[in-house]
Amino acid sequence: MSEVRFEVSDVAEIRFCVSPLWETVTSMWALTQPGRHAIHLPWIKTARPLARRRDLAGHVELLTAFARPRAWLPDFLTPPPASPLQDICEELATVLASPPEEVRRDILVTEGSGPLAPLARVVADDPEGMVPRLVAAVRAWHDAAIRPHWPRMRALLEADIAYRARQLAAGGARQLFDTLHPAAHWDGDRLVIADRWTQSLTVSGRGFPLMPSVFADKAPLISCSNEAAPGAVYPARAVGTLWEGLGRPGPGATDGDRADALSGVVGSARARLLELLRAPGTTSDLAHRTGLSVGAVSQQLGLLYEARLVQRNRQGRAVYYLCTELGLALLDGVF
Numbered sequence: 001m002s003e004v005r006f007e008v009s010d011v012a013e014i015r016f017c018v019s020p021l022w023e024t025v026t027s028m029w030a031l032t033q034p035g036r037h038a039i040h041l042p043w044i045k046t047a048r049p050l051a052r053r054r055d056l057a058g059h060v061e062l063l064t065a066f067a068r069p070r071a072w073l074p075d076f077l078t079p080p081p082a083s084p085l086q087d088i089c090e091e092l093a094t095v096l097a098s099p100p101e102e103v104r105r106d107i108l109v110t111e112g113s114g115p116l117a118p119l120a121r122v123v124a125d126d127p128e129g130m131v132p133r134l135v136a137a138v139r140a141w142h143d144a145a146i147r148p149h150w151p152r153m154r155a156l157l158e159a160d161i162a163y164r165a166r167q168l169a170a171g172g173a174r175q176l177f178d179t180l181h182p183a184a185h186w187d188g189d190r191l192v193i194a195d196r197w198t199q200s201l202t203v204s205g206r207g208f209p210l211m212p213s214v215f216a217d218k219a220p221l222i223s224c225s226n227e228a229a230p231g232a233v234y235p236a237r238a239v240g241t242l243w244e245g246l247g248r249p250g251p252g253a254t255d256g257d258r259a260d261a262l263s264g265v266v267g268s269a270r271a272r273l274l275e276l277l278r279a280p281g282t283t284s285d286l287a288h289r290t291g292l293s294v295g296a297v298s299q300q301l302g303l304l305y306e307a308r309l310v311q312r313n314r315q316g317r318a319v320y321y322l323c324t325e326l327g328l329a330l331l332d333g334v335f
Helices: 020-032 038-051 054-064 088-096 100-113 118-125 127-178 255-266 268-276 283-290 294-306 325-334
Strands: 002-005 014-016 184-187 190-193 200-202 208-213 232-235 310-315 318-323
Touching: 014 127, 020 038, 020 054, 020 088, 020 127, 020 208, 038 054, 038 127, 054 127, 088 127, 100 118, 100 127, 118 127, 127 184, 127 208, 127 283, 127 318, 268 283, 268 294, 268 325, 283 294, 283 318, 294 310, 294 318, 318 325
Parallel strands: 002 200, 014 208, 208 232
Antiparallel strands: 002 190, 184 190, 310 318
16 A cells, blocks of 8 residues: 655645656557556557567667566656646656666666566666667657557546546545545545555655556556655546547448548538547647648537537636537447
């Protein structure tokens, strides 16, 4: 069992963020353990051929040395983002600037969860020479395997944050943490996590970022030691909807056949939007993913909303759209 201790002022420093760096590194868990991460099989099928490419194989080998099954990740490699939606370039700049002694310490701390991989020990022995190679590996894998899917991943993570923010506003830290995950609950002045570790962190005025994750699959995960910045990562809601429609052919039908079938009913733009809205999305996000203008997307969403094929929900300044049961029935009936 692990715990994070809060003082009264620390509760005011809880914030939410999304990290493309974290998702890139932890995607290795799904790639190397597809049985445990079966929910990601549509993505795994697209990622496996990439991992075998000559230009990526060495990068994947280096990343898997750190993303070991059921083991801790070194804190320097997954620092909490400084802002809610930080760009991966900014995150990698932070990793690259990590002091050598911090890199070495963070890697050796993870030995408490299992033996280090030989490549991880090489990085610990030569941080100055190896951290740039590690950053290059993350960047290469992100560009090949994560970036093409990042808009749909980010939309799901942002929708989770909107939900958690409502929990925090409605019931404070107790309701937020009691509903965060079945393995987590609030106990007086601390977050308690029913895991197989015995980690104990103290926030001590350093802030506490909470980060939903696509690839975290069990209990919430916290920083490895009190020397690192405190924070927690937890499994995001509705991950089961994330890859719907990705590489899923119908019996005897090609992707073009299925798209043409639904397009004949609602039009090609609305058909594409409906498919994307299996997971929550905003107008700007949908415009980015489809190549349509924001105005065109807004117009099509209005028509879908009037037809009761999508629902909308305002969270702060953002409006999230999502397929209704009727919309899903239409999609699944055709697809």
